[in-house]
Amino acid sequence: MAVDLNAFDDREMLAERLAARIAEALESAIAARGRAQMAVSGGGTPVRLFETLSRLPLDWAKVTITLVDERMVPPDHARSNEKLVVDHLLKNEALQARFLPLWSDMSEKVETVAMHASEAIVKLPQPFDIVILGMGTDGHTASFFPDGSHLETAIDPHCEDAVVAMMAPGAGEPRLTLSLPCLVAARLLVLHIEGSEKRRVLEAALSGGADSEMPVRAVLRNAPAPVSVYWAP
Numbered sequence: 001m002a003v004d005l006n007a008f009d010d011r012e013m014l015a016e017r018l019a020a021r022i023a024e025a026l027e028s029a030i031a032a033r034g035r036a037q038m039a040v041s042g043g044g045t046p047v048r049l050f051e052t053l054s055r056l057p058l059d060w061a062k063v064t065i066t067l068v069d070e071r072m073v074p075p076d077h078a079r080s081n082e083k084l085v086v087d088h089l090l091k092n093e094a095l096q097a098r099f100l101p102l103w104s105d106m107s108e109k110v111e112t113v114a115m116h117a118s119e120a121i122v123k124l125p126q127p128f129d130i131v132i133l134g135m136g137t138d139g140h141t142a143s144f145f146p147d148g149s150h151l152e153t154a155i156d157p158h159c160e161d162a163v164v165a166m167m168a169p170g171a172g173e174p175r176l177t178l179s180l181p182c183l184v185a186a187r188l189l190v191l192h193i194e195g196s197e198k199r200r201v202l203e204a205a206l207s208g209g210a211d212s213e214m215p216v217r218a219v220l221r222n223a224p225a226p227v228s229v230y231w232a233p
């Protein structure tokens, strides 16, 4: 397990540099294939990055954005990752981007919603041009949670479903998560983390151990190239 560590003095600088790298990757994808696909994380960390990225001039109408994971809550709920993207990324220059949600109100059963989301995700050109992951202090990434109900399936490198349902003690609501093969196939795979505690968690993950204990290891182990880590204190 190796990573390509990009460390910054502060979070503002990180947001500027990572947004510029993402913009460059989106532009290359559009130039090469006419469009670009990006999957982003939720939680609190991406807010500054999204705000910065939303102001960059790009051909956003050719960009499709989806989520690496979602909580089973409607899009107006404070914990919705979709709401985070709508409030902080799909505005300014990026207003024209297309957004593909994972959550839908077609069922209250998370497994049924996951199956529906999977069908939509596989219709996108694969692999994703860009995947931006976050990480929790329990070593989860996307919604690969320790003790997750379908963790083994979601982190199986041969998982055939693009989206998997997940319930876990530390997750709050039931979750929807992109599966490992979808994430690690990305042309640009970034792990965006902030703060000294998350840096220690990353070091612990890199020092070896079971994927089930710190599921971020499944990504670090199975990515075909060292994952680009963006970190600031």
Ligand SMILES: O=C1O[C@H](COP(=O)(O)O)[C@@H](O)[C@H](O)[C@H]1O
Pocket: 041, 042, 043, 044, 045, 046, 068, 069, 070, 071, 081, 133, 134, 135, 136, 137, 141, 142, 143
């Ligand atoms: O629940 C989640 O947590 C992780 C980390 O979130 P943060 O608030 O510590 O930045 C996030 O990457 C994931 O997308 C989200 O659903």
